[in-house]
Amino acid sequence: MKRFTGLLVLALSSMPLMAQQYPAKPIRIVVGFAPGGGTDIVSRIIGQKMTESWGQPVLVDNRAGATGTIGADIVAKAAPDGYTLLMGHVNSHGIAPNLFKKLPYDAERDFSMVAYVGYVPNVFVIHPSIPAQSVKELIALAKAKPGTLNYASSGVGSTQHLAGELFSLLAGVNIVHVPYKGSGPAVIDLIAGHVSMNFDTMPPVLPHVKSGRLRALALTTPKRSPQMPNVPTMIEVGLKGFDMTNWYGVMAPAKTSRDTVMKLNAEINRIVMLPDAKSKLEEAGTQLDPMSPEQFATFLHSEIAKYAKLVKAANVTLD
Numbered sequence: 001m002k003r004f005t006g007l008l009v010l011a012l013s014s015m016p017l018m019a020q021q022y023p024a025k026p027i028r029i030v031v032g033f034a035p036g037g038g039t040d041i042v043s044r045i046i047g048q049k050m051t052e053s054w055g056q057p058v059l060v061d062n063r064a065g066a067t068g069t070i071g072a073d074i075v076a077k078a079a080p081d082g083y084t085l086l087m088g089h090v091n092s093h094g095i096a097p098n099l100f101k102k103l104p105y106d107a108e109r110d111f112s113m114v115a116y117v118g119y120v121p122n123v124f125v126i127h128p129s130i131p132a133q134s135v136k137e138l139i140a141l142a143k144a145k146p147g148t149l150n151y152a153s154s155g156v157g158s159t160q161h162l163a164g165e166l167f168s169l170l171a172g173v174n175i176v177h178v179p180y181k182g183s184g185p186a187v188i189d190l191i192a193g194h195v196s197m198n199f200d201t202m203p204p205v206l207p208h209v210k211s212g213r214l215r216a217l218a219l220t221t222p223k224r225s226p227q228m229p230n231v232p233t234m235i236e237v238g239l240k241g242f243d244m245t246n247w248y249g250v251m252a253p254a255k256t257s258r259d260t261v262m263k264l265n266a267e268i269n270r271i272v273m274l275p276d277a278k279s280k281l282e283e284a285g286t287q288l289d290p291m292s293p294e295q296f297a298t299f300l301h302s303e304i305a306k307y308a309k310l311v312k313a314a315n316v317t318l319d
Helices: 002-019 038-054 066-076 090-099 135-144 159-171 183-192 202-211 258-271 275-283 293-314
Strands: 027-031 058-062 084-089 111-126 150-153 176-179 197-201 215-219 245-253
Touching: 027 038, 027 066, 038 058, 038 084, 038 111, 038 183, 038 202, 038 245, 038 258, 038 275, 066 084, 066 090, 066 245, 084 090, 084 111, 090 159, 090 245, 090 293, 111 159, 111 202, 111 258, 111 293, 135 159, 135 215, 150 159, 150 183, 159 176, 159 197, 159 293, 183 197, 183 202, 197 202, 202 215, 245 258, 245 293, 258 293
Parallel strands: 027 058, 027 084, 150 176, 150 197
Antiparallel strands: 084 245, 111 197, 111 215, 111 245
């Protein structure tokens, strides 16, 4: 009996230690987009640093499709143990709730907000073969040849799609939407000249703008970016009210323990401020803005409300 009591005491006393041992196995970060896009790039930078500091592999799992909602649904239905995470995105959590009538998850209720990473401006880029050096010239070209210019996006309902719809609305032009399964393949086809333009995030297009394979005409944010200081905003070129950004934030399934959420929050907030990681993220165009889980949840709620108004104003519908 004494031996049994001793074992019981030992087991109970070790429970706090076991709880502190997270992570005890590999962690998966689900990315709802194809490799090569902004969400993928940011996830890999953070995942690599988590692997180095925690000694457990942190693997990026790309589950592209349906504007990031396929990946989000996988995480929403995963065990809330901290080993399956989502790199949440404005597409899957800010826009999709306002577009999809039968979204398989609730963007707020089915997730635990872990850590907001930051945002990236969308860049209005065109293929160099398009004879336009400015937004004004592009608008004139589009009006002269309605329906002949097209733009790629990472999918129906993405910020790229909405940016194109908003551009069409504010500029009074007719351009054709060509959806892809992520930024990666969209940018590849844009570089190849299969599509005319894109309103993509900075990470996948910035290197190609620097190399001259793409031409940047404007940013979709109210302020200019330090990474592209000479590129004007859409508002500056005359399209008033044009404000659209892509944001990234780590999420876990609902009911993930508070201790696990806070440990992840502290680690991710630490990583994004490490000099080398911060440099890589900023070089990719990410404007960092670490938050607490509660601040992230409040931010998400406001984003859903913001895009509800935009979707209605742009009259974007999904069949």
